[in-house]
Amino acid sequence: MASNPVHGLPFLPGMSFKDSTVLKFDAYFQEDVPMSTEEHYRIRQVKIYYYLEDDSMSVIEPVVENSGIPQGKLIKRQRLAKNDRGDHYHWKDLNRGIDITIYGKTFRVVDCDRFTQVFLESQGIELNPPEKMALDPYTELRKQPLRKYVTPSDFDQLKQFLTFDKQVLRFYAIWDDTDSMFGECRTYIIHYYLMDDTVEIREVHERNNGRDPFPLLMNRQRVPKVLVKNAKNFPQCVLEISDQEVLEWYTAKDFLVGKSLTILGRTFFIYDCDPFTRQYYKEKFGISDLPRIDVSKKEPAPVKQESPIPEDKDRRFVFSYFLATDMISIFEPPVRNSGIIGGKYLGRTKVIKPYSSVENPVYYSPSDFFIGAVIEVFGHRFVILDTDDYVLKYMESNAAQYSPEALLSVQNHVRKREGPAPELENKQTEVDPGVQELEVLIDTIQKQLKDPPCKDNIREAFQIYDKEASGYVDKEMFFKVCDSLNLPVDDSLIKELIRMCSHGEDKIDYYNFVRAFSN
Known part of the structure; x- marks a missing residue:
């Protein structure tokens, strides 16, 4: 007689079982997967428990992490019907290598644990040999290692990306278009991205330059250097250029300080770069003497202003300064057969001195008028040659407003104009101009x-x-x-x-x- 492995006592008919007496079977069922391109069916492994104390059964599916399928207790503990007549499954109906149907699902029982095997054999049931548990093909496919691809070492885009990610060469360039009508010289920054050999051109804007604030002249892209001859690119202005139409692309070695290169029809001259770019060219190409080129515009040499019209040389004008309003008027006496219509040259107006700002204008004052003074009126320069007697009297009575040189220039000129004293004329003697000037200065x-x-x-x-x-x-x-x-x-x-x-x-x-x- 067989003994009970749990209690050490032989199994007896009609004996009562405790809650711990459970028969355990390993099984699986197949489930169709109609809406997937990666798998057509799925194998789901379960455990079937048979409780001897009340002939109830339960089906539990072990939880698989990240399976995406609700798992755990598939059929809760209960007595399960095996046919339409109301009969229930009994432990005598269970064996290895059989199919049992529960609620429309067919489970294939492949094996059982040691306790279940001893129990069934002690009850005279001949057990079928165990079967291998069926495996889910999709799950086994995911367990396989990923395929490794080895790319050629001379050109590896992934390696280039990982090595030069976020590394950018920066160049400072100008586009000089001053030779064309309304052309100008404009400043740009050229970025060369080492990770994918693309180029970006940014426009440098200055404050109040009157231009629309568009930061990019050219979006980041690969730039062709040499195109295939007679390439049929229609329409070339719209379609992107493909590798079949390009013989050579621009690379980092084409961007050198002091060198010109043409991009999008514009010729850019590179005059400087940042420290990282200099270090990169030193390590990569062995170039350690990249220059810094001065492209700033130098002020032109001042041009001596001369009258462009020879006829203006002998023209004479009369300046009137109105002390009450600080206004100036200019009158040109008519000269016969001169070809110039005389008369009023400038009506009464205040005249701004040259080189004064518009925000803080400085107007001509009486102290600016003396013999030899140059008065610039709206781009025309006039030289003071003579004055009337009232000017001298006004200057002598307001000497504090004038410099000593200005006052002396008018005094000397008036005395020269009046000629020698009467007693000197009677003696018919001539006075040395130097002596006369010395006397005026002493006086x-x-x-x-x-x-x-x-x-x-x-x-x-x-x-x-x-x-x-x-x-x-x-x-x-x-x-x-x-x-x-x-x-x-x-x-x-x-x-x-x-x-x-x-x-x-x-x-x-x-x-x-x-x-x-x-x-």
């Missing part, structure tokens, strides 16, 4: 000195060093005496007086110099 200095020093003290100081009583002293000694007497030698009029009193390079006439300090 001007005398009028401007508010607290003149004593003339006798100055003369005595110079006579101490003039042993020969020649009226001249050494220039170095002259300035020492002036410094000891605190004479204003830095004044512009005094400087002019010293120049006129100089005799050669080393001597100065102190007689005429002292005369200027008399009251």
Whole structure:
């Protein structure tokens, strides 16, 4: 008699079983997969449990991770009908290598555990030999290792991508189109992407340049360098260029500082690059002396302004300055047979001085008008040659508004225009122009000195060093005496007086110099 492997006692008919007495079978069923191109059917492995205490059964499917199929308890514990007559499955109906149908699903029982085998054999049931568990073909296919592809080492796009990802060569270039009508010189930045040999051109915009803010001149793309001759590209302006139409593409070695290259019909001149690009060319191509080319526009040399019309040289004009409104009017006296219609040249208006800004305009004032002054009116330059007597009186009464040189220029001109004094005309003597100019200068200095020093003290100081009583002293000694007497030698009029009193390079006439300090 067989014994119970659980309790160590022989199995007896009609004995009661505890909850732990369970028969376990391994089985599977086949499920059709109609809506998949990768699998036509699926094998689902299950375990069938038979509980001896109440002849109930349950079907459990082990959970497979990431299967996407609801798994676990397929049929809960219950007594299962085996036919339409109401009969239920009994443990005598179970064996290895048989098919059982439960709720329309056919399960193939392939094996059982050791306890189930001993129990069935002790009850006189002859067990069929065990079968191999069927495997799901799709699951087994996924367990196979991925196929490995080896690409040629000379050109590996994946390796190029992984090696040069996010590495970009940056070049600074200009497009000079100044030779054409309305052409100009514009600045661009060229990016060369090492990961896929594509090129991008970005336009550099300056503030208030009046252009639409389009950042890209050319989107990132491969750029052909040499095309196939007589290639039939219709329409070429729309279709993309294929590899069959290109003999050679632009590569990194084509972008060098100091070199010109044509892209999209424009010739770009590369004048500089960034530090990473310089290091890349040094390591890749052995080029370590990439230059930095100065392409900044230099200011043209100033052009001497000359009258382009010879007839304008002898034209004469009358300037009127209105003190009440600071306006200027210009009148041109008519000249017979000159071919120029005279009359009003400019009506009353304020005239802006050249080189003044529009935001802060500076207008001409009375202090800008003196003999020899150049007045620019709306691009035309006029030279002041003469004045009337009222101008001299106004300048002398408002001497603080004018520089000493401007006042002296008008005084000298008026005196020259009036001619020699009457007593000199009677004697029929001629006055040296230099002497006359010196007298005018001395007279001007005398009028401007508010607290003149004593003339006798100055003369005595110079006579101490003039042993020969020649009226001249050494220039170095002259300035020492002036410094000891605190004479204003830095004044512009005094400087002019010293120049006129100089005799050669080393001597100065102190007689005429002292005369200027008399009251």
